[in-house]
Amino acid sequence: MLYCYLFVMDSITFASSSCSLVAGVLLVILIIFLKKKKSKRRVTLALPPGPPGWPIIGNIFQLGDNPHQSLFFLAQKYGPLMTIKLGMQTTLVVSSPSMAREVLKNNDQSFSSRTINTVTRVFSYQGTSLLWSPYGPQWRLLRKTCNTEIFSAKRLDALQHLRRDEVFRSIDSILENCKQENGVQIGERAFMISLTIMGKMIFGNKLFETGSAQAAEFKSMVRQALQLAGLPNLSDFFPFLGRFDLQGLNSKANSLAQRFDNMFDRIMEERLAQRADIPLKYSNEVKDFLDVMLDLREDGTQLTLENIKALFMDVFIAGIDTTSATIEWTMTELLRKPALMKKSQEELDDVVGVKRRMEEADIANLPYLRAVVKEVFRLHPLAPLIIRRADMSCEISGFFIPENTHVLVNAWAIGRDPSVWKDPLNFNPDRFLESNIDYKGQDFELLPFGAGRRICLGLPLAHRLIHLVVGSLLQAFTWSIPMGNEAGIDMSETFGITLQRTVPLRAIPTPRNVSKSYC
Incomplete structure (x- = not known):
């Protein structure tokens, strides 16, 4: 290479065309040399270590019913960057904040797509939804x-009355029936609150009224969709089996997806007919999500009706269950530690008082409630395993x-x-009162929503809905475990698309000493 360089330097005295030719040849030689050197280096680099697996099936049987737990224990032996084989799939497992930063921030572009399983592909309109598209x-x-247009602070502020009214209505319903012996199924109640709110925010009516x-x-x-998407599927581990649908999951998913599609089509056709008969005159601040998306489609964007339906699928399938599961885990942890529940209620009494109900604007002034939710996110993250796929080869930590x-x-x-984390298995919200760690994607110690x-x-x-529902439940009631x-x-x-409680939480509400103006 040095010889080539000297030769070029001597050639400066020749005609400019000759110099350009030599420089061009030198550039080509240099590129080829560097590519070969890089390829040779990659050959010398190995995959991260990992547990030995069985021929063909790899490490599938080592995952068990709770893969997130099994992978945690395997990482204790093989390190925070670990390779496993799941059938024909090579899978990288990341188990520490520093390695998560490497994947989700430093090499974010290399890992900017998601692996999608067979059933999820069906529900996401063949992988074209926002959540699953490459x-x-x-x-x-x-x-x-x-x-x-949808999740901006301005749009969420404009629709907060829908969330407030539904949460208040649910609290009133519990107050009316709080003497029932069987108590309240927290997860089911939270699920219906989330479903009704999302229905109103998206479609602007009482389509999914409780x-x-x-x-x-x-x-x-x-x-059903969540259950199907969370089941192990042979076709995902061995893609060549996909055409046979040995477990019948693909057939069931297609049938269910068609039901969703028919429902969305009916709703959208009705709205399009309304828009044709009565032009919308009201401001953007009071439009529901469906009208916003239809406006954008008519304004010449590349959005299609299928894109809009796929977005609705993302919101309903992924959004509702994660929110309700987090609310249920939060109430579970507070029931296990009544002193912490009391501390949260005292904060609510001090900040909000007993003459009015908590609203979203109060969240910023409730540091202990926020710390409780953060601690739940730490121990019971919405999605225990964050899914990515390498779009290009890269090097991480050697x-x-x-x-x-x-x-x-x-x-x-x-x-x-x-x-x-100090004493990591102990539920202790106080740790976040002394820490600036947050879940907005910048702190890789806490990743309930992912990053990058x-x-x-x-x-x-x-963020708004979880704090509002939990705060409202605590402000109105003291909760206890049923007799027995x-x-x-x-x-x-129970592992799945979201981390659910195996045994649904049932709790007994006792109305607190709130004023009549509150009720």
Whole structure:
């Protein structure tokens, strides 16, 4: 290379055309040399270490019923960057804040898409929804549209009366029936609150009003979709089996997806007919999500009706269950530690008082309630495994990560890392009163919503709704465990799209000493 360089320097005295030719040849030689050197280096780099697996099936049987827990224990032996084989899939498992930062921030562009399983592909309109579409122009359009037109602070503020009214209505319903012996199923109540609120925010009507037949049907459909998407599927581990649909999951998913599609089509056709008959004159601040999306479509954006339906699928399937599960886990932890529940209620009494109900504007002034929710996010993250895919080969911490490698960031494990958290298995909200760690995607010790360009778009809405519901339940009632459960609350988990309680939480509400003006 040095010889070539000297030769070029001597050639400066020749004609400019000769110099350009030599320089061009030298540039080509240099590029080829560097590429070969880089390729040779990659060959010398190895995949991260990992547990030995069985031939063909790999490490599938080592995951068990709760993969997030199994991967946590395997990482204790093989390290925070670990490789496993799931059938034909090479999978990278990330289990520490520093390695999560490498994947979700420092190499964010390399891991900007998500692995999608067979059933989820069906529910996401063949992977074209915002949540599951690969990184590219279409994803950027959907992301920008949702970020500015749907989940912006301005839009959420304009629709907060819908959330407030539904939460208040639910509290009133519990007050009227608080003497029932069986108590309240917290998860079911939170699920219906979330479903009704999302229905009103998206469609602007009482389509999913609690107690209606349509709400019951839609709730059943969402539950079925979540169950199907969370089941292990041989086709995902061995893609060549996909055509056979050996477990029948693909057929069931297609049938259920068609029911969703028919419902969305009916709703959208009715709205389009209304818009044709009566032009919308009201301001953007009071429009529901459906009208906003239809406006954008008519304004010449590349949004299609299928894009809009796919977005609704994302919101209902992914948004409702994660929110209700977090509310249920929060109430579970407070029931296990009544002193912490009392501390939260005292803060509510001091900040909000007893003459009015808590509202979203109060959240900023309730540091202990926010600390409680953060601690729940640490121990019971919305999605225990953050899913990514390597769009291109890259190097992380001296290891080579090939293109198309599946990636699992174990948020559940990171929340229990003893090198990060003191006494990590103890539910202690006070730790966040002395810490600036937050869940907005900048602190990799706490990742309930992910991080990077694929961070959950619904974070602002989830933040508001979770705090409002939990705060309202605590302000209105003192909660206790039903008779016969004195031995304690079953804390076992069921792994799926979201981390659910195996045994649904049932609690007894006792009205607190609130004024008549509150009631």
